[in-house]
Amino acid sequence: MELLIKILKWVGGGLLVLIIVFVTFVNLSSPKYFDAPYPNITASQDSALIARGKYLAFGPAHCATCHMPMDKMEAVENGLNLPLSGGWTLKIPPGTFTAPNLTPDPETGIGNYSDGELARAIRHMVKRDGTVLPPFMAFQELSDEDLTAVISFLRSQPPVKNSVPPTKHSFVGKAVVALGLLKPKGPKDTPPHRVPMDSSIAYGKYIARSVANCHGCHTLQDMVTGAFIGGDFGGGNHMESDPHIPGLSFYTPNLTPHKTDGHIVNWDEDTFIKRLKAGRVHKGSPMPWGANSKMNEIELKAIYRYLQTIEPVAGKVEKIVRYPGESHSG
Numbered sequence: 001m002e003l004l005i006k007i008l009k010w011v012g013g014g015l016l017v018l019i020i021v022f023v024t025f026v027n028l029s030s031p032k033y034f035d036a037p038y039p040n041i042t043a044s045q046d047s048a049l050i051a052r053g054k055y056l057a058f059g060p061a062h063c064a065t066c067h068m069p070m071d072k073m074e075a076v077e078n079g080l081n082l083p084l085s086g087g088w089t090l091k092i093p094p095g096t097f098t099a100p101n102l103t104p105d106p107e108t109g110i111g112n113y114s115d116g117e118l119a120r121a122i123r124h125m126v127k128r129d130g131t132v133l134p135p136f137m138a139f140q141e142l143s144d145e146d147l148t149a150v151i152s153f154l155r156s157q158p159p160v161k162n163s164v165p166p167t168k169h170s171f172v173g174k175a176v177v178a179l180g181l182l183k184p185k186g187p188k189d190t191p192p193h194r195v196p197m198d199s200s201i202a203y204g205k206y207i208a209r210s211v212a213n214c215h216g217c218h219t220l221q222d223m224v225t226g227a228f229i230g231g232d233f234g235g236g237n238h239m240e241s242d243p244h245i246p247g248l249s250f251y252t253p254n255l256t257p258h259k260t261d262g263h264i265v266n267w268d269e270d271t272f273i274k275r276l277k278a279g280r281v282h283k284g285s286p287m288p289w290g291a292n293s294k295m296n297e298i299e300l301k302a303i304y305r306y307l308q309t310i311e312p313v314a315g316k317v318e319k320i321v322r323y324p325g326e327s328h329s330g
C-alpha cells in the first residue's frame with residue numbers, strides 16, 4: 001500500500017513537472033515570429049485593375065464578409081459596398097480573432113503598411129508583425145494580377161477610422177503554434193501570373209480553390225490546425241451558426257460528383273447557377289452566400305464545370321442544417 005502511494009506520488013509529480021515544462025515552453029515560445037518573402041507586388045491606380053479588386057473583395061474572394069463591422073454584415077450581404085473597416089470576430093478554441101480595418105487610415109487601418117507587407121500577409125500567411133495568420137484566408141495561390149488588383153482596391157478606398165480589438169490567442173492557440181502544428185503556408189507552386197476569366201474548367205478550379213475557398217469549407221478540416229483530413233470537396237465540416245442562434249449549426253455538403261453521396265449530383269448547370277445566384281436560404285449559415293451571389297454567370301459556369309471533373313468522394317452528408325435540439329449523430 002505504502003509503495004503504491006509512493007509510486008502514485010512519483011507519477012503524479014512527474015506529470016505535474018511535465019505540465020509545468022509544457023506550459024512554460026508554450027509561453028516562452030509565444031509569440032512566435034516567422035520569415036517569409038515580400039512578394040514583388042505594387043499597387044496600381046489603373047481603374048480596370050481597381051474594379052477587378054473590388055469585384056473580388058465583395059464577390060468571390062469575400063474579404064468584405066469578414067473585414068466589416070458585425071452590425072454591417074447584413075447590409076453588405078444585401079449589396080451595400082461599404083469600406084472594409086474591419087470588426088468581424090470569431091471566437092474558437094485557438095482564440096478570439098478579429099478581422100482588422102483594411103482601409104487606408106494610417107492609425108487604425110493599413111495606411112502605413114507597404115504593398116509588400118499586405119501581399120506577404122495574403123500570400124504567405126505572415127502578418128505585418130511577423131506572427132502567423134490563422135488559416136481563414138486561403139489566398140496563397142491567388143495570381144499576381146489578382147493580388148495586385150485586391151491591394152490596389154484596398155488603397156483606393158476612403159480611409160475610415162475604426163479601431164478594432166486585436167486578436168487574442170488562447171493557450172490552445174499558442175500551443176498549436178509553439179508545437180509547429182500551425183505555421184505559415186505559402187503557395188505550393190509559383191502562383192500564376194494571370195488566370196483569364198472565362199468559363200473554362202481551369203478558371204473554375206482557380207476560383208473554387210484559390211479565390212472563393214469553396215475547397216476549404218467543403219473539405220473536411222481539422223478545426224484546430226486547419227489541416228485537411230478528408231477527400232477534396234467531400235464536405236462534412238461542422239460549423240456553428242454565424243450570428244449565434246443557440247444550437248443552430250451546419251454541415252458542409254459533399255460537392256463531388258459521387259453518384260449516391262454527392263449533394264449536387266442531380267443538379268444541371270442551370271440549377272447550380274440559379275442556386276448560387278439566389279443567395280442565402282438559412283440565416284446564420286457561414287457560407288458567404290451574399291458574396292457568392294455576386295459572382296457572374298461565366299464564373300459560376302466555370303465552377304460547375306470544374307466540380308464535374310473532380311474525384312468522387314464517398315460519404316453522404318445527410319443533413320446540412322441542424323436545428324436547435326436535433327441530434328448531431330446522424
Ligand code: HEC
Binds near residue numbers: 057121133
Ligand atoms: C473568413 C474571414 C476572412 C476573410 C474572408 C478575409 N479575411 Fe483577412 N483577416 C481575417 C482575420 C480574422 C484576420 C486577423 C487574424 C489575426 O489577427 O490573427 C485577417 C487579417 C488580414 C490581414 C493581415 C493584416 C496584418 O496585420 O498583417 C490582411 C492584409 C487581410 N486580412 C486581408 C484580407 C483580404 C485582402 C481578403 C480578401 C481577399 C481577406 N483578408 C479575407 C479574416 C478574414
Ligand code: HEC
Binds near residue numbers: 208212218285292303
Ligand atoms: C465559409 C464556408 C463556406 C464557403 C467558403 C463555401 N461554402 Fe458552400 N456551404 C457551406 C455551408 C455551411 C453550407 C450548408 C448550409 C447552407 O446551405 O447555407 C453550404 C452549402 C452549399 C451548397 C448547397 C446549397 C443548397 O441549397 O443545397 C452548395 C451548392 C455550395 N455550398 C457550394 C459552394 C461553392 C460553389 C462555394 C465557392 C464558390 C462555396 N460553397 C463556398 C459553407 C461554405
